[in-house]
Amino acid sequence: MLASLFTEQFSFSKGDSAVVIGLGRFGSSVADALTRLGHDVMGIDRDPELVQVWADMLTHAVQADSTNVNTMRQLGVADFSHAIIGIGSDLSASLMTLMALTELGIKDIWIKALTPEHGKIARRIGAHHVVSPEADMGERVAHLITARMMDFIEFDDGFAIAKIRAPESTHNQVLFDSRVREKFGVTVVGVKRAQTDFQHAVPETRILPDDLLIVSGPTRKIQQFANDTERKKDK
Structure with missing residues (x-):
């Protein structure tokens, strides 16, 4: 591993x-x-x-x-x-x-x-x-434990890519309307839905509650986005 x-x-x-x-x-x-x-x-x-x-x-x-x-x-x-x-x-x-x-x-x-x-x-x-493999793995596991991430890779400059379950604030909305990049400073790169092929994300992509998202951005901002389970949708 x-x-x-x-x-x-x-x-x-x-x-x-x-x-x-x-x-x-x-x-x-x-x-x-x-x-x-x-x-x-x-x-x-x-x-x-x-x-x-x-x-x-x-x-x-x-x-x-x-x-x-x-x-x-x-x-x-x-x-x-x-x-x-x-x-x-x-x-x-x-x-x-x-x-x-x-x-x-x-x-x-x-x-x-x-x-x-x-x-x-x-x-x-x-x-x-x-x-430093042991230290890097320890940090990776910590990120997985403390956030709703399913997988996580961080690069030298603090930029990361993660697989997460779709946060509540994105459910049943297209990406353009949920304003993920504007609110959180991260980019949704792709979406994986059960029994369907991986799809690259575009502004018109609709996110469903059980979707898995591939996101990129600064590590801290991805953590905030991944933990956004309580946030209410903007009216």
């Missing part, structure tokens, strides 16, 4: 390649998910047993020292579009691997941060994206 949260944040184009360094529970899950999404994935780990496990499931699986820039260059790592450092417990190896990747000129480097301090150092060294 942590890895699925991580992969949801990637902005990969179809056919992009990725190297995943560290094939423990987290890294292997990310590598597997990216493979299933159709990307070429090389997995690298020092542990020959882990490499053997994933040898038939990834495009390439290699036993190597990822902290050695010459080894990484010989493996062709510089040719990959994206790099994900999922090293699970060795802070030094994680940062040394990051330095090797920056020296190779990788344009998009993601790193799993073991601590907040690790994340800060990683950004200074050259990581383009820092992810």
Whole structure:
């Protein structure tokens, strides 16, 4: 589940390649998910047993020292579009691997941060994206518990996308009349109704009480909208 949260944040184009360094529970899950999404994935780990496990499931699986820039260059790592450092417990190896990747000129480097301090150092060294899976998942669950959200993804800039049950103030109205964007500062992107296909939302879309809405906007405003169960319709 942590890895699925991580992969949801990637902005990969179809056919992009990725190297995943560290094939423990987290890294292997990310590598597997990216493979299933159709990307070429090389997995690298020092542990020959882990490499053997994933040898038939990834495009390439290699036993190597990822902290050695010459080894990484010989493996062709510089040719990959994206790099994900999922090293699970060795802070030094994680940062040394990051330095090797920056020296190779990788344009998009993601790193799993073991601590907040690790994340800060990683950004200074050259990581383009820092992810703290456990903390991110904890915040996600908190949002799901405290609001009427069924699913929730938040991005780095405080912008989020969520799936929620239609708040009472939108029931039996078209979106234009309910003035969701004007009142709450969020956008209804789409609507899913039982036994019907997903439909993109337009001003004329009518919202029924059991509809599920896909909404986007600032996290705080989505929370307010999701919790709007008591608000009375404007007359």
